[in-house]
Amino acid sequence: MKIDVPGKVEGARIGVVAPLGMAAPRASARPAPAASGADLRLRGGRRLRERAIELFLLANGSAAVLIIGLIFVFLFKEGLAAFRDIQPIQFIGGQENTPTYDPELDTFTETRQFALVWQPVSDSPKYSLLPLLNGSLLVALPATLISTVIGLLVGIYLAELARARVRELAKPAIELLAGIPTVIIGFIMLTVVASLVQSITHSHFRLNAFVGALGVSLVIIPVVASLTEDALRAVPEPLRLASYGLGATRWQTVSRVVVPAAVSGITAAGILGFGRALGETMIVLMATGNAALITGNILSSVRTMTATIAAELGAVARGSEQYHALFFVGATLFTITFMFNLTAEVIVARMRRRLRM
Amino acid sequence: MRSKSLLVLVFLGFLACGGAADAKNITVKGSDTMVLLAQRWAEKYMEKHSDASIQVTGGGSGTGIAALLNGTTDIATSSRPIKAAEMKTAREGGINTFETKVAMDALSVVVHKDNPVNELTMNQVKAIYTGAINSWKDLGGPPKAIVRYSRESNSGTYVFFKEHVLGNQDYAPDCQNMPGTAAVATAVAKDPAAIGFGGVAYFLSQPDVKILKIKKERDSPAITPVAADGKSLNFEVVYSGEYPIARDLFCYTTGKPAGQVGAFLSWIVGPEGQAIADELGYIPLAKGQAAVK
Numbered sequence: 001m002k003i004d005v006p007g008k009v010e011g012a013r014i015g016v017v018a019p020l021g022m023a024a025p026r027a028s029a030r031p032a033p034a035a036s037g038a039d040l041r042l043r044g045g046r047r048l049r050e051r052a053i054e055l056f057l058l059a060n061g062s063a064a065v066l067i068i069g070l071i072f073v074f075l076f077k078e079g080l081a082a083f084r085d086i087q088p089i090q091f092i093g094g095q096e097n098t099p100t101y102d103p104e105l106d107t108f109t110e111t112r113q114f115a116l117v118w119q120p121v122s123d124s125p126k127y128s129l130l131p132l133l134n135g136s137l138l139v140a141l142p143a144t145l146i147s148t149v150i151g152l153l154v155g156i157y158l159a160e161l162a163r164a165r166v167r168e169l170a171k172p173a174i175e176l177l178a179g180i181p182t183v184i185i186g187f188i189m190l191t192v193v194a195s196l197v198q199s200i201t202h203s204h205f206r207l208n209a210f211v212g213a214l215g216v217s218l219v220i221i222p223v224v225a226s227l228t229e230d231a232l233r234a235v236p237e238p239l240r241l242a243s244y245g246l247g248a249t250r251w252q253t254v255s256r257v258v259v260p261a262a263v264s265g266i267t268a269a270g271i272l273g274f275g276r277a278l279g280e281t282m283i284v285l286m287a288t289g290n291a292a293l294i295t296g297n298i299l300s301s302v303r304t305m306t307a308t309i310a311a312e313l314g315a316v317a318r319g320s321e322q323y324h325a326l327f328f329v330g331a332t333l334f335t336i337t338f339m340f341n342l343t344a345e346v347i348v349a350r351m352r353r354r355l356r357m
Numbered sequence: 358m359r360s361k362s363l364l365v366l367v368f369l370g371f372l373a374c375g376g377a378a379d380a381k382n383i384t385v386k387g388s389d390t391m392v393l394l395a396q397r398w399a400e401k402y403m404e405k406h407s408d409a410s411i412q413v414t415g416g417g418s419g420t421g422i423a424a425l426l427n428g429t430t431d432i433a434t435s436s437r438p439i440k441a442a443e444m445k446t447a448r449e450g451g452i453n454t455f456e457t458k459v460a461m462d463a464l465s466v467v468v469h470k471d472n473p474v475n476e477l478t479m480n481q482v483k484a485i486y487t488g489a490i491n492s493w494k495d496l497g498g499p500p501k502a503i504v505r506y507s508r509e510s511n512s513g514t515y516v517f518f519k520e521h522v523l524g525n526q527d528y529a530p531d532c533q534n535m536p537g538t539a540a541v542a543t544a545v546a547k548d549p550a551a552i553g554f555g556g557v558a559y560f561l562s563q564p565d566v567k568i569l570k571i572k573k574e575r576d577s578p579a580i581t582p583v584a585a586d587g588k589s590l591n592f593e594v595v596y597s598g599e600y601p602i603a604r605d606l607f608c609y610t611t612g613k614p615a616g617q618v619g620a621f622l623s624w625i626v627g628p629e630g631q632a633i634a635d636e637l638g639y640i641p642l643a644k645g646q647a648a649v650k
Contacts, residue, residue: 096527097526097527098488099483099484099487099488099489099526100489101480101481101483101484101489101490103490103495106478106480106481106574106575107480108480108483108484108489115530117527117530118530119527119528119530120510121510121515121516121519122527123525126527131530191543195547204502204504204550205504205533206504206544206547206548207533207544285536286536289533289534290509290533290534290535291530291531291532291533291534292530293530293531300531301531301533303534311509311510311511311534311536312509312510312511314416314417314420314423314511315416315417315419315420315423315510315511316419316423316511317423317426317442317443317446318423318427320442320446
């Protein structure tokens with residue numbers, strides 16, 4: 001079962017990175033010449049039917065591309081319209097009145113200063129994207145770190161160590177984790193985990209980026225684990241056999257031969273997980289407290305880009321300043337995830353080339 | 358023969374559709390503060406009027422008014438008056454919004470029950486929420502950093518509090534925005550350093566939450582919106598304005614309410630509707646107060 005012919009291995013590998021988008025067309029292009037050879041022996045009616053099916057599949061494939069294109073156009077059209085009302089500098093920061101309270105007199109004095117805040121409902125609305133970007137990263141980075149470490153260990157166990165019976169039970173169980181509605185995970189984080197984390201860390205904020213990251217990592221562990229397992233299984237069996245032949249133990253083989261050989265697939269898994277973490281909405285909306293702060297403290301409340309869009313877009317009038325600003329946030333988020341996927345694609349392609357030498 | 362019966366069926370179908378359009382389905386959308394109230398009003402009204410069908414959803418006052426202007430709801434409930442910008446959007450869309458005052462609500466400022474602070478001046482509340490005061494020590498409490506809870510910006514409570522308590526200043530950036538007053542109540546109940554605000558109705562039944570007394574000025578008496586029995590509201594201090602953080606609750610419609618919608622709204626401002634508001638912890642309209650402007 002484990003010994004694969006090289007061609008098959010190549011196919012499996014492409015399968016690992018296919019979700020990134022670019023590898024898929026290459027994979028589908030390959031079987032075409034073989035099919036055209038068989039064509040000659042087919043009767044006319046059958047050939048027609050095959051052509052029809054081919055066209056149907058092509059239409060479906062292009063529909064997906066078309067939809068992505070339309071989303072892209074719509075998002076940027078609505079988002080860039082923000083610049084009609086909002087100065088570009090406002091997406092970085094703006095002037096804010098900061099009050100100082102005098103407890104003796106029970107009065108206020110105000111000072112004006114440049115501040116990086118997201119405060120769209122205000123006499124002078126402020127649309128700094130920096131706190132939102134800060135929030136998204138402060139949740140997505142730890143979540144990716146947690147889930148890559150756990151996902152890698154789970155993947156190694158499933159691909160290299162687990163017996164077939166155990167794997168048949170464990171794999172669906174892990175994938176089931178990905179099927180839990182995120183609102184349920186958010187609810188558990190909000191009510192139970194947040195109190196637990198606060199009682200351990202004594203943090204100022206009960207709901208914070210770390211609680212959000214824990215919840216988000218639950219969703220992406222199955223993604224990372226399953227992609228890691230695929231990547232490890234795609235490592236050719238002769239590599240393992242050669243390692244054992246040189247006297248390496250099982251652990252040495254896994255840690256120094258198999259994992260390094262699959263590093264491109266594992267990197268792809270991590271980056272895909274990161275993209276998913278950036279896009280997660282419901283869990284962060286419920287578990288992070290949604291205060292738009294600029295901070296490096298993981299125990300601070302944060303407001304992510306996704307939570308901002310989810311919380312505010314429902315209440316804004318279509319075409320208003322805030323409406324376009326929210327679309328601009330969406331376009332920024334889309335651009336970031338797009339860039340990451342593209343980078344992942346380049347890294348993976350380069351590593352694969354190096355491995356082949 | 359068959360085609361004839363088919364025709365009859367189609368005709369009956371049309372009749373059924375006509376009938377359904379007659380017994381109009383009223384949709385009510387908006388304020389989360391009012392969602393409990395609006396649901397109870399709808400239930401009781403439907404019990405009395407079997408031909409009426411009313412659906413109530415929340416989402417926030419801003420969401421409700423946006424839906425009214427987009428034509429996706431018949432009645433928008435709102436815990437704040439319609440904004441000038443929304444009026445402008447309405448005029449541009451050729452819509453004439455009509456305001457009906459349906460009840461009142463007192464907002465309370467709450468802390469955890471173990472917090473020794475019992476009363477605050479309006480300016481102290483403003484100082485806390487704008488970020489000018491950051492420790493309970495400055496208010497006679499323990500040396501603990503204040504954890505501020507607020508609402509999402511689509512909520513009428515958020516806007517009302519900002520206008521009437523913060524003097525239209527921005528909230529401190531570290532205010533945590535909760536998706537509903539019930540969520541604020543839960544958060545404050547779990548956090549000894551927390552402060553929150555919202556409709557009194559949501560806090561009366563929370564055992565771990567303390568409703569603060571509010572002073573208009575430093576030398577004014579400290580007033581609580583809660584009656585002496587601790588379970589109901591003191592209407593008099595709200596009507597008289599002695600308790601400063603109270604607001605009107607509205608229903609918005611397009612044009613003067615008529616037909617089913619009109620009947621429902623006049624029932625709401627009538628004695629039966631107002632009794633329900635009282636029962637749920639809201640403040641009924643004062644007697645003699647002009648209900649429909």
